[in-house]
Amino acid sequence: MTNPAETLRQKASRLLDTYGALGDESACTEAMRAYQELLAEHPDDAELHWEYGRLLDAHGRNSIRAAVACYERAIELDPGQNGPHFNLIFSRAALHETELVVDLYKKRLSTAPDQIREYRFLARAYLYAGAREEAGQVIAAGRKLDPGDYGLLDVEAELLDASGRREESLAIRQTLKRRDPENLGSWYMSAFTLEAMGRYQEAIAEWRYIIGWLETHDDAIHTKWPKEMIAGIEAKIAAAGARAGGTGS
Amino acid sequence: MNDGDVTARMWLELTALAPDRWPAIRRAVAARIAADLLAELNRLPRPASRLDLERQLRAGQLAHQEVA
Numbered sequence: 001m002t003n004p005a006e007t008l009r010q011k012a013s014r015l016l017d018t019y020g021a022l023g024d025e026s027a028c029t030e031a032m033r034a035y036q037e038l039l040a041e042h043p044d045d046a047e048l049h050w051e052y053g054r055l056l057d058a059h060g061r062n063s064i065r066a067a068v069a070c071y072e073r074a075i076e077l078d079p080g081q082n083g084p085h086f087n088l089i090f091s092r093a094a095l096h097e098t099e100l101v102v103d104l105y106k107k108r109l110s111t112a113p114d115q116i117r118e119y120r121f122l123a124r125a126y127l128y129a130g131a132r133e134e135a136g137q138v139i140a141a142g143r144k145l146d147p148g149d150y151g152l153l154d155v156e157a158e159l160l161d162a163s164g165r166r167e168e169s170l171a172i173r174q175t176l177k178r179r180d181p182e183n184l185g186s187w188y189m190s191a192f193t194l195e196a197m198g199r200y201q202e203a204i205a206e207w208r209y210i211i212g213w214l215e216t217h218d219d220a221i222h223t224k225w226p227k228e229m230i231a232g233i234e235a236k237i238a239a240a241g242a243r244a245g246g247t248g249s
Numbered sequence: 250m251n252d253g254d255v256t257a258r259m260w261l262e263l264t265a266l267a268p269d270r271w272p273a274i275r276r277a278v279a280a281r282i283a284a285d286l287l288a289e290l291n292r293l294p295r296p297a298s299r300l301d302l303e304r305q306l307r308a309g310q311l312a313h314q315e316v317a
Contacts (some may be wrong), residue, residue: 098296098297099295099296100298102295102296106287106290109283109286109287110283111286113276113279113282113284121306128297129296129297130296131296133293134293134296135291137286137290138286138290140280141254141283141285144278144282145278145279145282147254147256147257148257191267
């Protein structure tokens with residue numbers, strides 16, 4: 001029962017509470033409208049920003065949970081597809097539910113030990129759980145079965161990068177680029193690694209390669225983000241230059 | 250030549266030597282690899298439990314610092 005004398009602020013808080021408790025999407029939609037109206041009137045109210053953030057966070061989590069159900073259904077309907085498994089692992093990690101996928105893929109590996117993809121899935125599930133040692137063990141075991149598997153190398157490059165062994169990660173990325181030049185994944189990952197290492201010009205070169213490839217393949221719509229990444233790196237280079245100039249003067 | 254190269258070469262030779270029996274050999278080897286791996290993984294504390302333990306230890310250390 002709502003209070004007829006309820007202020008907009010009280011209404012927003014009540015709807016936030018209701019959405020948190022029941023996951024009622026109509027309460028969420030109404031709460032969003034209320035918070036947007038309140039924030040337009042009070043743009044410097046910290047409490048309002050905090051509450052609105054919590055609403056968006058709860059909504060995002062519920063959306064990810066719905067996505068998990070979609071991936072699980074997709075796997076059930078088409079067990080041969082690899083893609084939904086990776087999405088499932090990412091989404092569970094976003095929900096901090098990595099144990100569920102670790103258990104799932106351990107079980108799957110025990111029933112299909114000669115399927116190399118099961119090692120890829122389990123390694124990634126561990127990697128996203130922050131369990132780097134276990135991820136490495138799974139990769140090593142999978143390699144005994146299929147030493148040159150592309151997917152295992154891909155997850156190994158990611159593991160090495162996460163472990164701070166960036167040169168080794170970049171070396172694997174070079175191998176993957178040579179093996180499958182049409183797969184841009186390793187260019188994207190190399191760009192991130194190089195930027196993290198402060199090798200800005202090389203990172204820009206990776207992004208330029210990606211942009212060129214996308215334009216050649218009539219996929220210019222996806223060049224927006226790489227261009228923004230280049231702009232971000234150039235801003236870092238300019239800031240570093242300005243600092244160096246300031247120090248010298 | 251590293252371990253991976255040796256394994257790859259061994260697999261290739263086995264495939265050539267026993268093409269008809271190869272799938273069964275591979276399945277048997279895979280079953281052993283997976284069983285050893287899962288036994289080793291099950292021996293370690295689960296990642297989330299480990300994370301909890303780390304958090305508790307860190308919280309304990311912070312509490313000590315507060316008291317000091």
